[in-house]
Amino acid sequence: MSKVIVVGSINVDLVFKTENHPLPGETVMGKSYCQYNGGKGANQAVAAARLGSSVFMVGAVGNDEYGLSIVKDLKRDNINTKNIVQKGEATGVAAITLDKKAENSIVVIPGANHYLEPNDLPEDLISTNDIVLLQLEISIEMVEQVVKIAKNKGAKVILDPAPVSPLSETIYKHLDIIKPNEGEALKLSQKDNIDDAAQFFLDKGVENVIITLGKNGAKLYSKTTKKIFQGIEVDPVDTTAAGDSFSGALAADLSKGSNLDESIKFAIKVASKTVTKMGAQSSLPILAEVTK
Numbered sequence: 001m002s003k004v005i006v007v008g009s010i011n012v013d014l015v016f017k018t019e020n021h022p023l024p025g026e027t028v029m030g031k032s033y034c035q036y037n038g039g040k041g042a043n044q045a046v047a048a049a050r051l052g053s054s055v056f057m058v059g060a061v062g063n064d065e066y067g068l069s070i071v072k073d074l075k076r077d078n079i080n081t082k083n084i085v086q087k088g089e090a091t092g093v094a095a096i097t098l099d100k101k102a103e104n105s106i107v108v109i110p111g112a113n114h115y116l117e118p119n120d121l122p123e124d125l126i127s128t129n130d131i132v133l134l135q136l137e138i139s140i141e142m143v144e145q146v147v148k149i150a151k152n153k154g155a156k157v158i159l160d161p162a163p164v165s166p167l168s169e170t171i172y173k174h175l176d177i178i179k180p181n182e183g184e185a186l187k188l189s190q191k192d193n194i195d196d197a198a199q200f201f202l203d204k205g206v207e208n209v210i211i212t213l214g215k216n217g218a219k220l221y222s223k224t225t226k227k228i229f230q231g232i233e234v235d236p237v238d239t240t241a242a243g244d245s246f247s248g249a250l251a252a253d254l255s256k257g258s259n260l261d262e263s264i265k266f267a268i269k270v271a272s273k274t275v276t277k278m279g280a281q282s283s284l285p286i287l288a289e290v291t292k
Helices: 040-050 065-076 111-115 140-152 169-173 182-189 194-203 242-255 260-274 287-291
Strands: 003-007 011-018 030-038 054-062 080-087 092-098 104-109 131-134 156-159 208-212 218-221 226-229
Touching: 003 040, 003 140, 003 242, 030 040, 030 065, 040 054, 040 065, 040 131, 040 242, 054 065, 054 111, 065 080, 080 111, 092 111, 131 140, 131 242, 140 156, 140 169, 156 242, 182 194, 182 208, 194 208, 194 218, 208 242, 208 260, 218 260, 226 260, 242 260, 260 287
Parallel strands: 003 054, 003 131, 011 092, 054 080, 131 156
Antiparallel strands: 011 030, 092 104, 208 218, 218 226
């Protein structure tokens, strides 16, 4: 089994539940408040680890209570944390508003995440056939360096391009898989539909494009393929970690030798389990819950 190396953000999530998202200039009363471990990178690492993969996390936290607690919890999930560094900035924070339909809006303050540097990644960590999974809550410069190193080492590189940020030609051409949701795909490509968006990514040199469609599943595109994968109907409670659980599950299944079609189906199943529970990492299922 190959390693899954997640290079990305580590945050604390502050979750506010309310009837409706506030409009600009509007104050609304909340129903409840909770605190969870989060960050797209850490979420995806936990997702992959709980599904049985050997996971290494590369990230940054502050020398504060949040950071120390999160690293301790990552270790409990059997994630290798030796490459999580402390920076002279506070641990990242995400403020999440969750409405009665379980739809979320998120404001992220990156803190230590934006100070993660290429020399924080030991080049000997990455081996041929490893899965390297990235997101965009760390600096674009860091993402660019990591994809080049990973591709040169013969690893498979997956980018979950959230939150959306302009990507360089270098990043695109080093990606085996890009996995945006529908909105991210349209925004990144500046196209009007997802088929054209997928072609935009393929033209940039990406080998495979997976566009997730929420409850409607996902679409896979390559130069020779266009496939639709059906979603699974559930009653959602919290969609905060849906995308992260999909990405982590995809990486986990690929690390075990599954083909891409099998891994997409598995990731859809994992994401459908995730949205039935509250929180980010607290909602991520273990393998037994998915396979029963």
